[in-house]
Amino acid sequence: MQFSWLGGPRARRLLLSFLLLAFWEAGNGQLHYSVPEEAKHGTFVGRIAQDLGLELAELVPRLFRVASKGRGELLEVNLQNGILFVNSRIDREELCGRSTECSIHLEVIVDRPLQVFHVEVEVKDINDNPPVFPESKKRIIIAESRPPETRFPLDGASDADIGVNSALTYRLDPNDYFALDTQNNREQTSSLSLVLKKTLDREEIQEHSLLLTASDGGKPELTGTVQLMITILDVNDNAPEFDQSVYKVRVLENTFNGTLVIKLNATDPDDGTNGDILYSFRRPVSPAVVYAFTINPKSGEIRTKGKLDFEEKKLYEISVEAVDKGNIPMAGHCTLLVEVLDINDNAPEVTITSLSLPIREDTQPGAVVALISVSDSDSGANGQVTCTLTPQVPFKLVSTFKNYYSLVLDSTLDRESISDYQLVVTARDGGSPSLWATASVSVEVADVNDNAPAFAQPEYTVFVKENNPPGCHIFTVSARDADTQENARVSYSLVERRVGERALSSYVSVHAESGKVYALQSLDHEELELLQFQVSARDAGVPPLGSNVTLQVFVLDENDNAPALPAPRAGSAGGAVTELVSRSVGAGHVVAKVRAVDADSGYNAWLSYELQPAAGSARSLFRVGLYTGEISTTRAMDENDAPRQRLLVLVKDHGEPALTATATVLVSLVESNQALKASSLASASAVGPEAALVDVNVYLIIAICAVSSLLVLTLLLYTALRCSAPLTEGACGRGKPRLVCSSTVGSWSYSQQRRQRVCSGEGPPKTDLMAFSPSLPPCLDSAEGTGQREADSEHLKEVNSYFKKLFY
Numbered sequence: 001m002q003f004s005w006l007g008g009p010r011a012r013r014l015l016l017s018f019l020l021l022a023f024w025e026a027g028n029g030q031l032h033y034s035v036p037e038e039a040k041h042g043t044f045v046g047r048i049a050q051d052l053g054l055e056l057a058e059l060v061p062r063l064f065r066v067a068s069k070g071r072g073e074l075l076e077v078n079l080q081n082g083i084l085f086v087n088s089r090i091d092r093e094e095l096c097g098r099s100t101e102c103s104i105h106l107e108v109i110v111d112r113p114l115q116v117f118h119v120e121v122e123v124k125d126i127n128d129n130p131p132v133f134p135e136s137k138k139r140i141i142i143a144e145s146r147p148p149e150t151r152f153p154l155d156g157a158s159d160a161d162i163g164v165n166s167a168l169t170y171r172l173d174p175n176d177y178f179a180l181d182t183q184n185n186r187e188q189t190s191s192l193s194l195v196l197k198k199t200l201d202r203e204e205i206q207e208h209s210l211l212l213t214a215s216d217g218g219k220p221e222l223t224g225t226v227q228l229m230i231t232i233l234d235v236n237d238n239a240p241e242f243d244q245s246v247y248k249v250r251v252l253e254n255t256f257n258g259t260l261v262i263k264l265n266a267t268d269p270d271d272g273t274n275g276d277i278l279y280s281f282r283r284p285v286s287p288a289v290v291y292a293f294t295i296n297p298k299s300g301e302i303r304t305k306g307k308l309d310f311e312e313k314k315l316y317e318i319s320v321e322a323v324d325k326g327n328i329p330m331a332g333h334c335t336l337l338v339e340v341l342d343i344n345d346n347a348p349e350v351t352i353t354s355l356s357l358p359i360r361e362d363t364q365p366g367a368v369v370a371l372i373s374v375s376d377s378d379s380g381a382n383g384q385v386t387c388t389l390t391p392q393v394p395f396k397l398v399s400t401f402k403n404y405y406s407l408v409l410d411s412t413l414d415r416e417s418i419s420d421y422q423l424v425v426t427a428r429d430g431g432s433p434s435l436w437a438t439a440s441v442s443v444e445v446a447d448v449n450d451n452a453p454a455f456a457q458p459e460y461t462v463f464v465k466e467n468n469p470p471g472c473h474i475f476t477v478s479a480r481d482a483d484t485q486e487n488a489r490v491s492y493s494l495v496e497r498r499v500g501e502r503a504l505s506s507y508v509s510v511h512a513e514s515g516k517v518y519a520l521q522s523l524d525h526e527e528l529e530l531l532q533f534q535v536s537a538r539d540a541g542v543p544p545l546g547s548n549v550t551l552q553v554f555v556l557d558e559n560d561n562a563p564a565l566p567a568p569r570a571g572s573a574g575g576a577v578t579e580l581v582s583r584s585v586g587a588g589h590v591v592a593k594v595r596a597v598d599a600d601s602g603y604n605a606w607l608s609y610e611l612q613p614a615a616g617s618a619r620s621l622f623r624v625g626l627y628t629g630e631i632s633t634t635r636a637m638d639e640n641d642a643p644r645q646r647l648l649v650l651v652k653d654h655g656e657p658a659l660t661a662t663a664t665v666l667v668s669l670v671e672s673n674q675a676l677k678a679s680s681l682a683s684a685s686a687v688g689p690e691a692a693l694v695d696v697n698v699y700l701i702i703a704i705c706a707v708s709s710l711l712v713l714t715l716l717l718y719t720a721l722r723c724s725a726p727l728t729e730g731a732c733g734r735g736k737p738r739l740v741c742s743s744t745v746g747s748w749s750y751s752q753q754r755r756q757r758v759c760s761g762e763g764p765p766k767t768d769l770m771a772f773s774p775s776l777p778p779c780l781d782s783a784e785g786t787g788q789r790e791a792d793s794e795h796l797k798e799v800n801s802y803f804k805k806l807f808y
Contacts, residue, residue: 033084034122037092042085045075045121049082052108052117056082062110066119074104075121084119092123093160100162127165127218131157133226140194143233144202151181154192157214157224167217173210178230180212194228202232203269234271236326242266242334249336252343253310261293264300266322266332273325282319282333289318293338302336310340344431348376348385350439352425358444361415369395370407370441374427382431390424395443397425407441415445416482449487449541453479455549462517462553466525467560474508477515477549479537487541490515495534495548504533508553517551525557526599559655561599563607565663576646576664582672583637591622594629594663596651604655612648612662622667624649631665643669 033046049056054064059079066077066084076087096102102125108117134155142152159166170192172180177200181193192212208230215223242264249262268275279300281289293316294305300322316338323331355370376383387405389397394411407423421443428436455477462475481488492515497504508531510517517535531553538546579592598605611624611631621641623634631647645667652660 030118030120032120032122034124035086035090036124036126037090038126038128039086039090041087041089045084045086047082048077048084048108048119054082054110056080059110062112064108064110067107067109068104075106077108084121090123092125093129095123098160098162125162125165127161127216127220127222129160129165130222131159131168131214131216131224133157133212133214133224135226137227137229139229139231141231141233142196142200143235144200145235146196146200148196148198150196152194152196154194154212154228156192157226159216161216161218165216165218168214169217171213171215173212175208175210177205177208178210200232202234202271203238205232206271207231234274236270236274236324236328236330238269238274239330240266240268240277240322240324240332242322242332245334247334247336248339250339250341251304251308252341253308254343254345255304255308257304257306259304261302261304261338262336264302264320264322264334264336266300266334268324270324270326276325277322278325279320279322282321288313289316292316293318295320308340313340315339341433344382344429344433344435346377346382346429347435348374348427348429348437350374350387350425350427350437352439352441355441357442358446359409359413360446360448361413361450362448363409363413365409365411367409368406369409369443372397372405372407372425372439374403374405376427376429382429382435384430385427386430388426388428390422393421393423395421395423413445415447415484416451418445420444447484447487449483449539449543449545451482451487452545452547453481453490453537453539454547455479455537457549459550459552462551463556464519464523464553465556466523466558468519468522470519470521472519473516474519474553475517475551477510477517477535477537477551479515479547479549481539483539483541487539489540490537491540493536493538495536497533499531499533507531508533510535523555525555525601526561529555531555557601557604559600559604559653559657559659561604562659563596563598563651563653563661565594565596565651565661576666578666578668580668580670581633583641583669584672585633585637587633587635589633590630591633591667592631592665594624594631594649594651594665596629596661596663598653600653600655604653606654608652608654610650610652612650614646621645622647631667637669641669645669 031046031048031051033048035043035045049059049064054062059082064077064079066075068074073087074090075084077084090104092102095104102123104121104123106119106121108119109115138154140152142150156170157168159168170180170182172178172194177197179195179197181195183191183193208228210228210230212226212228213223214225215221243266247262247264251259251261264279266277266279268277277300278297279295280297281295291306292304292308292313293302295302302318302320316336318336318338319333320336321331321333323329351373353371353373356368359367359369372387374385374387376385385403387397389395389407394409394413396408396410397405398408400406407425423441423443425439425441426436427438428434460475460477464474468474477492479490479492481490491512492510493512494504494508494510499507505520507520507523508517509520515535515537523531532550533553534548534550536546536548538544577592577594581589581591594609596607596609598607607629608626609624609629610626611620611622613620619634621633621635621637622631622645624631624647629649629651631649647665647667649663649665650660651663652658
């Protein structure tokens with residue numbers, strides 16, 4: 001587009017003045033919106049284009065844009081609908097701190113002509129910040145001698161919100177010793193104090209752990225906590241105490257100097273220096289005790305100091321005291337009785353030689369494992385030594401000569417039960433008291449391949465959804481071999497066989513090392529419901545051992561079949577069903593019935609019916625049963641009803657996602673005499689075929705009876721033969737038809753009967769018919785609900801009759 005200037009420079013200056021005046025007037029307008037902080041992305045703020053008087057179609061051509069200084073992309077405008085929305089997270093505390101007012105100022109700029117608008121968006125505070133204490137744990141130290149009513153100041157919490165959202169209240173865990181005191185001053189701040197309610201006892205409770213909670217006034221209420229760790233300081237009000245007043249100890253006469261005789265232990269419930277204890281012999285101390293024993297003042301250990309002699313002194317009586325380090329020391333006392341024993345001075349010695357290790361687990365009993373010799377430097381009875389072996393082991397000691405023994409295998413070994421034995425040979429002399437010595441022998445059992453791989457259970461059940469991607473992992477088998485190394489290295493393989501006309505390996509495969517089972521092709525529930533096969537596990541031993549496990553793979557149904565409508569009768573226009581209805585019928589009259597079947601099973605085959613509303617109709621003349629498919633009238637007809645009604649019935653299953661089909665029913669409204677004539681013509685046309693069918697049915701009944709009798713005789717003969725022969729694995733047979741009903745209301749929907757192969761081996765396919773109906777919601781209270789219940793009852797009778805004919 002081209003413009004020409006006719007007025008010269010003066011006219012141009014005048015036009016420029018008008019434009020500047022218009023821009024100035026447009027810029028003076030200001031909009032005000034509000035939005036809560038932390039609003040989600042896409043939250044509606046305002047219809048900014050409409051409020052500014054701009055058309056949606058001119059936003060893009062006029063280069064509509066929003067500018068905000070230092071606020072980033074917090075808000076954005078959708079140019080398609082002119083709505084201002086939240087683009088990113090808005091934090092009021094980050095934008096404005098604790099300021100009472102917080103706003104985001106926007107400049108909206110459009111061109112052609114240039115206009116600038118000012119928009120203010122107020123950010124409202126929400127309670128998104130909990131109270132926060134300066135520290136999560138606060139330690140307080142209080143002496144146990146402090147009197148009640150003593151106050152200890154505490155630091156309060158802070159809240160980043162404003163107004164009522166930052167008004168704080170405090171509470172303290174209930175306890176017997178402390179209370180919380182809150183005082184508000186003129187500056188609208190509060191001071192917290194911890195008040196002691198009763199006298200403390202450090203020996204009873206050394207530390208009090210209390211939880212102080214601060215709550216703000218927001219909705220919902222937010223809280224913050226601090227753990228108060230109150231430590232009680234001790235005063236010296238308890239004397240040390242020994243575990244018992246008299247201790248008795250026996251000491252051998254040949255005990256070396258510095259040997260520990262006993263470690264005395266006195267306890268003082270006080271703390272610090274008040275609980276530090278010093279041990280000493282109580283004065284006066286006899287010279288014999290000073291010569292023979294010494295005491296450690298810190299640990300309370302009493303050790304031998306000089307040589308003990310049983311013939312010289314048999315018993316020592318020692319008085320010991322324990323004193324604490326308090327300002328006013330307190331003491332406890334006990335008596336120690338030390339009895340000196342006469343002993344056998346030399347212990348036997350054990351030597352093990354000629355070890356034949358390791359020993360195979362299939363070694364026969366009687367084999368010699370090791371040679372053992374014993375000796376004792378003493379003489380007489382003190383030098384006579386007897387040897388014993390650890391009980392409950394498959395070995396025994398056989399005496400070969402004086403003080404010589406052989407370690408012999410006594411019974412069979414099993415490495416999987418016990419892989420090594422720690423044998424202890426004990427040599428004991430005949431002294432009084434006798435002395436003994438021990439020697440340990442570690443016997444390792446070598447493995448042989450005597451265990452086959454074992455599965456955790458003989459059979460596994462696997463559920464796989466149909467239409468799986470080829471090569472997907474469906475299960476992992478794992479067998480454990482109790483042997484070790486190569487004897488325990490397990491490899492997996494399929495037990496190959498035929499599944500129908502195809503090899504098992506065309507359906508599944510198993511990884512030789514991991515045992516992962518993969519489906520090699522996409523499975524179809526309508527063709528194959530069960531695939532049963534075996535996986536073999538074999539070890540790498542010589543000779544190799546193996547075992548099998550059975551896998552039953554059930555193919556689960558998915559909603560991959562839409563409801564199917566039966567072919568319409570001959571003469572129907574465009575695949576639609578035509579029905580004639582008299583105008584004199586009343587409400588609830590059944591006009592037609594839509595039937596549909598679904599090749600799926602379970603909920604995927606449970607069908608519901610909906611009547612699509614006609615365009616522009618206020619109230620429909622017809623309705624359809626939700627689960628029966630029966631089309632009935634909702635009211636009496638009048639002259640305003642069109643003589644020809646076109647009904648669209650939507651049939652939908654309950655799968656995820658649901659699949660649908662549409663049936664068209666053409667209903668012609670006629671007078672009563674016309675309906676009777678049409679009914680008579682339809683009956684007359686049906687007489688001929690029905691009469692012909694009567695003769696056919698007679699012959700058909702005779703044939704069915706003959707075949708049934710022959711079938712009964714065959715089954716009796718087959719049962720007699722099966723009783724004398726074991727069942728063969730993997731047979732396929734005709735399963736007993738099962739009827740599954742989950743509703744007692746009487747509303748049924750049945751799935752299409754089909755032949756399904758359940759493949760666990762060679763055999764004929766199995767046919768199942770399953771009908772499902774869930775629990776229905778409560779009926780409506782209107783006339784429509786009453787008609788629905790009557791239609792459902794009639795449909796229940798019809799389905800029951802259908803199944804009786806099918807099963808019997």
